[in-house]
Amino acid sequence: MILRMRIRIPQHRPPRYTARMTQPAPSLAERGFQSSPIAQLILAHRQIVQANDAAQRLFGYDAAAMVGQSARLLYSSQADFSLIGARAEKWLASHPGYEDQRFMQIADGTICWMRARGVTLTPQDPFALTIWAFERAEDRGERSVDLTAREQEIARHVVNGRTCKEIALELGISHRTVEVHRARLMKKLGARNTAELVSKIIVVS
The missing domain is CATH 3.30.450.20 (PAS domain)
Known part of the structure; x- marks a missing residue:
């Protein structure tokens, strides 16, 4: 009498990785970026x-x-x-x-x-x-003279390339008022032209 037996051969299954196991450790470059001064x-x-x-x-x-x-x-x-x-x-x-x-x-x-x-x-x-x-x-060390609140507001627009007319429209004030504040900014910061003014504008919190 011949007995026939079924033998199950266990199949190899890869281990189940958790999210923690699969998360790679930060590289040196990543750590350098995160900790950069x-x-x-x-x-x-x-x-x-x-x-x-x-x-x-x-x-x-x-x-x-x-x-x-x-x-x-x-x-x-x-x-x-x-x-x-x-x-x-x-x-x-x-x-x-x-x-x-x-x-x-x-x-x-x-x-x-x-x-x-x-x-x-x-x-x-x-x-x-x-x-x-x-x-x-x-x-x-680029701190300069104190600016009034209005001068700081005007300066923010000047440094971003806006003209006096554009600033006046944005702030709802006259073109002449903007020109006066801009002239004061140039005098306070010792700027001879717009390029110098932009480079010297410093906001004082």
Whole structure:
């Protein structure tokens, strides 16, 4: 009598990995970016993809409040966001890097004068992927004379390339009033022309 037995041969199954097991450890480059003493942001089409620790301290937001948001979060107005963006995008289309000084807004609403430096990793589409570094201009000893609230307001528009007529329209004041404030700014800061004025404007919080 022949007995027939079915023997199941266990099949090898790969181990089930948990999310914790599959999450790779941060690379040296990633740790360096996150811990850099310079505030840095990685943007994709002007949306914040990563914000390092220094950027979180500079702007007053934690990563959860920044990542996934438009960089508009860091500007005091849509006009500034659009104008600066257009200027930077045009420059990056033919240059590897861009640098300027501009007003930016931190979490508590304070508007600060900052130096921004950016590079594109996608020259064919400049804003597809960019890396930006920021620092307060005041931190580099560039503080100047005190400006009145109106002078600071005028300065914010001057530095972003607006004419006296455009500023007057934006603020709802006369063209002549803007010219007077602009002249005072030039005198206070020792500027001989618009280019010098833009380079010397410092906001005093």
